[in-house]
Amino acid sequence: MGPIGEGAALMLRVNRNCPWNQCLFCSVYKQSRFSARSVEEIKGDIDTARRIGDLLEGKSREMGLNGWIQQEVIEKVIREQPEIFGDYPTRVTQEQRRALRCLSNVAGWYMYGARRVFLQDANALFLKAGDLVEVLRYLKGAFPTVDTVTCYARAKTCAQRTPEELKELHEAGLSWCLVGIESGCDRVLDSMKKGATKGDHISGGQKLMASGIKMAAFVMPGLAGGDREMSARHILDTLDVLNEIRPTEIRVRSLAVLESAPLRGKWEAGEFLPPSEEQMVDELKGLIEGVNFDCTFETLQMTNLFTFKGQLPARRNTFLDAISDYQALSPLERARYLLNRYIHGGYLDFVQSWDCPDPTLQKKIGEAEKSLEEESPEALGKVERVLWAVKSKGIP
Numbered sequence: 366m367g368p369i370g371e372g373a374a375l376m377l378r379v380n381r382n383c384p385w386n387q388c389l390f391c392s393v394y395k396q397s398r399f400s401a402r403s404v405e406e407i408k409g410d411i412d413t414a415r416r417i418g419d420l421l422e423g424k425s426r427e428m429g430l431n432g433w434i435q436q437e438v439i440e441k442v443i444r445e446q447p448e449i450f451g452d453y454p455t456r457v458t459q460e461q462r463r464a465l466r467c468l469s470n471v472a473g474w475y476m477y478g479a480r481r482v483f484l485q486d487a488n489a490l491f492l493k494a495g496d497l498v499e500v501l502r503y504l505k506g507a508f509p510t511v512d513t514v515t516c517y518a519r520a521k522t523c524a525q526r527t528p529e530e531l532k533e534l535h536e537a538g539l540s541w542c543l544v545g546i547e548s549g550c551d552r553v554l555d556s557m558k559k560g561a562t563k564g565d566h567i568s569g570g571q572k573l574m575a576s577g578i579k580m581a582a583f584v585m586p587g588l589a590g591g592d593r594e595m596s597a598r599h600i601l602d603t604l605d606v607l608n609e610i611r612p613t614e615i616r617v618r619s620l621a622v623l624e625s626a627p628l629r630g631k632w633e634a635g636e637f638l639p640p641s642e643e644q645m646v647d648e649l650k651g652l653i654e655g656v657n658f659d660c661t662f663e664t665l666q667m668t669n670l671f672t673f674k675g676q677l678p679a680r681r682n683t684f685l686d687a688i689s690d691y692q693a694l695s696p697l698e699r700a701r702y703l704l705n706r707y708i709h710g711g712y713l714d715f716v717q718s719w720d721c722p723d724p725t726l727q728k729k730i731g732e733a734e735k736s737l738e739e740e741s742p743e744a745l746g747k748v749e750r751v752l753w754a755v756k757s758k759g760i761p
């Protein structure tokens with residue numbers, strides 16, 4: 366799955382899983398081992414996408430649709446090639462199901478103009494720079510329509526690449542790197558096993574920006590835990606890193622501790638104290654106040670209490686006013702706001718669409734709602750506990 370904003374992109378896997386795979390707050394690849402893909406394998410995938418694209422465009426022309434891919438074109442291609450796609454939808458083998466998925470991905474991509482590509486998985490820059498340049502050139506050769514190529518990259522890997530290598534990658538077509546900074550505080554980075562220091566973040570980020578590749582820096586309110594002093598350090602050091610790098614975008618992803626993340630075990634053992642929602646709001650406010658360069662700032666992921674997207678400093682006061690309005694609410698009003706945001710605002714529906722409803726969670730939600738109805742002084746605490754429980758189920 367690609368990140369927010371990459372819905373129109375073709376997903377091209379240049380390696381499998383995460384070569385680091387140790388961050389305690391992350392569970393994405395914990396059940397999987399990293400493995401590299403060869404340049405030949407990746408080129409093979411590009412060739413397959415090209416073949417499917419040609420097939421669809423050819424059929425479209427045959428149907429008098431001028432090369433435009435529409436649903437009727439896809440259906441005709443499927444119907445006419447039962448040996449590849451099976452007798453859809455009744456008799457389809459595993460292999461044919463894979464072929465159908467491929468066809469549908471490429472068709473969807475063509476419908477968006479075949480412009481964006483996202484290189485998977487966690488750290489595409491881990492590939493040797495020369496190999497990645499070869500892949501990018503091959504991709505551009507096969508699909509001249511491609512104008513934006515994005516990938517995740519670790520700051521440490523960016524720091525290990527030479528300025529010349531990064532520049533060559535940019536010239537070969539790499540447009541954006543999404544880098545998980547999470548924090549600029551060495552104590553937080555170390556305790557979360559991020560495998561990079563504040564210095565690595567700055568060095569990797571500055572090199573990336575100097576090469577012409579745009580950078581989106583992900584930061585994570587809440588990662589320092591519930592200690593107020595550490596929380597302040599976390600934000601100040603994160604601001605240091607951001608203000609040194611001056612990335613194109615800052616993307617906020619507030620902490621959610623998933624049941625499957627190693628941090629969950631630390632929390633249960635009393636070694637990690639989760640932050641309150643109030644503290645995370647203060648951290649977000651500190652970030653917005655402290656950024657001293659022009660950039661896009663967004664909090665689109667649903668783990669965040671507010672949904673902001675806009676330029677800093679132009680939208681700074683608008684974002685801060687929304688936060689101040691929330692902070693001016695009484696504890697009961699805040700509890701209601703939180704419940705609406707996370708329980709009735711779509712988060713719960715998302716996680717329940719992936720899994721069966723959890724009766725214990727439903728019971729906790731019922732208790733929090735009741736305590737809110739009764740205007741109990743415990744309502745805010747109960748709602749916050751429910752939020753962590755909902756967030757532990759998944760990240761939409």
Ligand code: SF4
Nearest residue numbers: 383386387388391487
């Ligand atoms: S580097 Fe990224 S994908 Fe890998 S473990 Fe850390 S957060 Fe997860």
